[in-house]
Amino acid sequence: MKKASIIMIIGSLLLLGLFKFPLWNIMLGAPQYPDPLGMNIYINGIKGVSEFDLQNIDGLNHYIGMKKIPKADEMWEFSVFPKVIFGMSMLGIIIGLLGYFSKISYKYFIGWFIAMSVLGVLGMYDFNNWLIDYGGNLDPHAIIKVTNPDGSPMSYKPPLIGFKKLLNFDVTSLPHTGGYLMFIGMALTIVAFWLGRKASLKKRTS
Amino acid sequence: MKNIIIATFTTVIALTTFTSCNNSGKPGGKSGALGSNIAEKVYVAPGEHDEFYAFMSGGYSGNVTVYGLPSGRMFKEIPVFSQFATSGYGYSEETKPMLNTSHGFIPWGDAHHPDISQSKGELDGRWLFINENNTPRIARLSLTTFETEEIIEVPNSAGNHSSSFVTENTEYVVAGTRFSVPIPQRDMPIKEYKGNFQGALSFISVAPETGNMDIKFQILMPGFNYDLSHPGRGKSHGWFFFTTYNTEEANTLLEVNASQNDKDFIAAINWKKIEDYVNNGGGTMMPANYAHNIYDEETHTATSTMKKEVRVVNPIEVPGAVYFIPTPKSPHGCAVDPSGEYIVGNGKLSANVTVHSFTKMLDAIKNEKFAGEAYGIPILNFEDVLAGVVNQAGLGPLHTEFDGKGNAYTTFFISSEVVKWKLGTWEVIDRKPTYYSVGHLTIPGGNSGKPQGKYMFAMNKITKDRYLPTGPEMEHSAQLYDISGDKMELLLDFPTHGEPHYAAAMEASIIKEQSQKIYKLADNKHPYAAKSDADTKVVREGKDVHIYMTTIRSHFSPDNIEGIKVGDKVYFHITNLEQDFDVPHGFAMIGQTNSGLLIMPGQTKTSVWEPKEVGVWPFYCTDFCSALHQEMQGYIRVSAANADTPLKWSLGEDIE
Numbered sequence: 001m002k003k004a005s006i007i008m009i010i011g012s013l014l015l016l017g018l019f020k021f022p023l024w025n026i027m028l029g030a031p032q033y034p035d036p037l038g039m040n041i042y043i044n045g046i047k048g049v050s051e052f053d054l055q056n057i058d059g060l061n062h063y064i065g066m067k068k069i070p071k072a073d074e075m076w077e078f079s080v081f082p083k084v085i086f087g088m089s090m091l092g093i094i095i096g097l098l099g100y101f102s103k104i105s106y107k108y109f110i111g112w113f114i115a116m117s118v119l120g121v122l123g124m125y126d127f128n129n130w131l132i133d134y135g136g137n138l139d140p141h142a143i144i145k146v147t148n149p150d151g152s153p154m155s156y157k158p159p160l161i162g163f164k165k166l167l168n169f170d171v172t173s174l175p176h177t178g179g180y181l182m183f184i185g186m187a188l189t190i191v192a193f194w195l196g197r198k199a200s201l202k203k204r205t206s
Numbered sequence: 207m208k209n210i211i212i213a214t215f216t217t218v219i220a221l222t223t224f225t226s227c228n229n230s231g232k233p234g235g236k237s238g239a240l241g242s243n244i245a246e247k248v249y250v251a252p253g254e255h256d257e258f259y260a261f262m263s264g265g266y267s268g269n270v271t272v273y274g275l276p277s278g279r280m281f282k283e284i285p286v287f288s289q290f291a292t293s294g295y296g297y298s299e300e301t302k303p304m305l306n307t308s309h310g311f312i313p314w315g316d317a318h319h320p321d322i323s324q325s326k327g328e329l330d331g332r333w334l335f336i337n338e339n340n341t342p343r344i345a346r347l348s349l350t351t352f353e354t355e356e357i358i359e360v361p362n363s364a365g366n367h368s369s370s371f372v373t374e375n376t377e378y379v380v381a382g383t384r385f386s387v388p389i390p391q392r393d394m395p396i397k398e399y400k401g402n403f404q405g406a407l408s409f410i411s412v413a414p415e416t417g418n419m420d421i422k423f424q425i426l427m428p429g430f431n432y433d434l435s436h437p438g439r440g441k442s443h444g445w446f447f448f449t450t451y452n453t454e455e456a457n458t459l460l461e462v463n464a465s466q467n468d469k470d471f472i473a474a475i476n477w478k479k480i481e482d483y484v485n486n487g488g489g490t491m492m493p494a495n496y497a498h499n500i501y502d503e504e505t506h507t508a509t510s511t512m513k514k515e516v517r518v519v520n521p522i523e524v525p526g527a528v529y530f531i532p533t534p535k536s537p538h539g540c541a542v543d544p545s546g547e548y549i550v551g552n553g554k555l556s557a558n559v560t561v562h563s564f565t566k567m568l569d570a571i572k573n574e575k576f577a578g579e580a581y582g583i584p585i586l587n588f589e590d591v592l593a594g595v596v597n598q599a600g601l602g603p604l605h606t607e608f609d610g611k612g613n614a615y616t617t618f619f620i621s622s623e624v625v626k627w628k629l630g631t632w633e634v635i636d637r638k639p640t641y642y643s644v645g646h647l648t649i650p651g652g653n654s655g656k657p658q659g660k661y662m663f664a665m666n667k668i669t670k671d672r673y674l675p676t677g678p679e680m681e682h683s684a685q686l687y688d689i690s691g692d693k694m695e696l697l698l699d700f701p702t703h704g705e706p707h708y709a710a711a712m713e714a715s716i717i718k719e720q721s722q723k724i725y726k727l728a729d730n731k732h733p734y735a736a737k738s739d740a741d742t743k744v745v746r747e748g749k750d751v752h753i754y755m756t757t758i759r760s761h762f763s764p765d766n767i768e769g770i771k772v773g774d775k776v777y778f779h780i781t782n783l784e785q786d787f788d789v790p791h792g793f794a795m796i797g798q799t800n801s802g803l804l805i806m807p808g809q810t811k812t813s814v815w816e817p818k819e820v821g822v823w824p825f826y827c828t829d830f831c832s833a834l835h836q837e838m839q840g841y842i843r844v845s846a847a848n849a850d851t852p853l854k855w856s857l858g859e860d861i862e
Binding site: 035051052055056059063143144 | 724758759784785786787833834
């Protein structure tokens with residue numbers, strides 16, 4: 001159980017990587033952009049991969065009537081997400097510590113994982129909603145208006161994950177370092193649960 | 207599944223992009239014995255990069271062109287001494303001061319010998335220096351922005367030809383005079399040339415951090431013609447060598463009268479000794495008048511300052527500093543091998559190449575074995591200093607460079623060939639024809655302690671039938687040779703712009719990493735910059751009207767301007783707000799009598815327009831900047847001189 005608890009603590013600590021590394025990354029390459037433009041999505045705001053990428057993405061997007069990429073203070077998510085991540089990390093550490101001193105059962109580990117997963121899915125859902133609005137809520141006076149075959153305006157929503165071709169741009173959306181650390185951390189909490197369970201079964205059978 | 211593969215692949219590409227910037231430069235072919243396919247050796251596949259940069263002088267174009275090797279593709283022309291309507295250099299208000307001289311504004315120059323800055327005898331890729339022969343000047347170009355940053359005029363000089371070569375730590379860039387003149391200039395009979403005219407050799411210090419140039423001292427030498435020069439390096443660091451012709455001191459029909467002496471001289475200058483002398487107060491300050499022009503990258507503006515004195519040194523007042531080495535037949539090129547031991551004099555009316563020994567020269571000086579003196583300067587014995595002679599190598603040797611593997615390569619103008627010979631044994635190893643009448647040749651790093659001897663290219667003076675004909679006037683031609691094997695192999699012909707008298711070349715790695723992509727708008731300190739739409743305005747000061755204008759894809763701001771009058775002087779101060787690589791905007795105004803502008807991201811440039819007729823006149827962007835480039839235009843309303851049309855401007859709405 002001690003080993004399981006330590007893994008639980010390490011897993012929870014890995015969430016803190018999100019304060020240093022981006023959660024997600026969207027890259028936009030085009031024939032004119034052999035060095036693609038890119039945005040790194042942190043839990044507390046969006047930054048360009050290179051110094052002027054956001055400005056250049058906004059500059060290009062004005063042709064098709066997209067809104068500017070929101071600043072940190074323009075979306076509530078960027079103030080709430082850091083709190084949630086920090087809270088969940090602390091909670092995971094506390095659970096791990098309590099587990100270490102055998103105050104609580106290993107089942108709390110999976111409980112934390114489920115809670116984190118629910119929050120994660122909600123976060124993704126919210127992120128996707130923003131992408132839909134960002135890509136679809138266009139200025140009616142846009143310089144270039146592209147319609148789908150059925151006449152409806154084309155959406156420039158970047159993919160939530162994976163690759164999509166948007167006009168001349170190849171858009172790739174994938175988790176970044178912070179995101180991967182979070183996934184590894186969450187995976188470790190399942191390992192912690194599994195080890196805790198194994199230890200507990202062993203104790204019962206012996 | 208396919209999407210995931212593509213996504214993964216794209217991410218890998220993206221990650222590579224962040225970590226390694228750009229590794230796409232690859233050498234173009236197979237090595238030595240396997241290289242049967244010559245085309246493959248110069249083929250640089252689409253999107254791939256050349257292995258070397260070559261900076262060619264433009265001769266009478268006054269500019270520098272940038273080439274890639276081995277492909278022979280030209281990438282850019284950098285304006286230096288000549289106005290350049292393409293970008294507005296020498297036409298814009300900011301760059302006009304770059305072409306200021308003691309003779310006033312000069313729109314043209316004759317650019318000769320580029321040289322790349324060095325640290326510890328190796329090319330460091332920071333700056334390129336180049337001389338202007340006609341109105342003596344030295345320019346310094348940045349190899350991060352590929353723009354001319356500084357030009358200094360050289361007083362007391364005429365025909366600034368034995369220039370602009372740098373010492374091994376870029377302590378000095380050196381400029382020598384080809385035409386001796388009265389110093390100071392005065393009204394005197396030409397026939398009194400002999401004994402009265404002098405030749406100034408200028409040592410221009412280069413500030414280690416900024417590169418800023420300052421004439422530290424000029425050595426006033428006898429009135430010979432100082433043709434070319436080279437720094438000592440390694441063991442001979444601290445010395446500089448100049449070839450001379452017209453030691454006869456003829457002032458007319460030089461082709462005959464300056465070709466009488468069997469031997470002219472190589473002047474060996476111990477500049478360290480003169481530097482010490484000057485640092486201890488030696489030499490005299492002489493009244494002079496010369497321009498020093500500096501371009502500031504932050505204000506995007508050049509300033510010209512007239513300097514009023516220069517320090518001159520009489521060489522006979524510094525014992526042991528200057529010697530003459532007899533060298534046959536009006537030597538042209540002066541070359542020092544990478545070790546610093548051999549000093550090659552290319553007697554251009556000779557069939558031989560003469561090589562002097564630095565060690566033997568020091569011995570002769572130590573033992574005071576002199577053959578005589580000229581104007582108080584000791585002349586060494588030819589035989590005492592001679593290291594060897596490359597006999598009957600060809601006709602008309604002009605210039606020599608080295609591959610760093612113990613071989614030298616000499617051009618022969620008259621027999622139109624390059625000859626490879628061995629240092630020390632003086633035997634000819636190989637010869638290859640050039641097309642036609644080669645002047646100088648370049649080996650990347652050839653003028654340094656560490657040549658990068660893979661390629662050599664010859665810059666020819668005569669083109670004739672090498673390309674599709676273009677009437678009587680043609681571009682010159684260069685030939686690229688592979689020198690990695692024992693025998694030279696001709697790989698490629700390529701046309702060059704102007705008349706390249708020499709080129710400096712080096713491996714691309716250092717320069718391509720430092721090459722700047724944009725100018726940061728935040729660093730722009732131009733006094734008339736408009737850094738955002740909110741800063742745009744039109745200000746009248748009497749007859750002068752200043753328009754603070756911005757460009758961004760795809761509009762000017764403002765694009766409607768009223769209240770301009772006939773007789774006004776309108777200054778368009780245009781700031782390109784883009785911060786994206788390779789998104790310049792252009793500017794052209796109907797009836798403009800200077801040139802258009804090409805404005806790089808983050809830059810501000812100014813063009814003057816003097817409207818002469820009432821009307822509504824358009825301006826537009828000349829650089830196809832975006833899908834809406836054709837829409838990037840505006841109008842200026844010009845009213846009569848006595849009209850009371852108010853000064854107004856707008857973007858996106860009508861002027862009310």
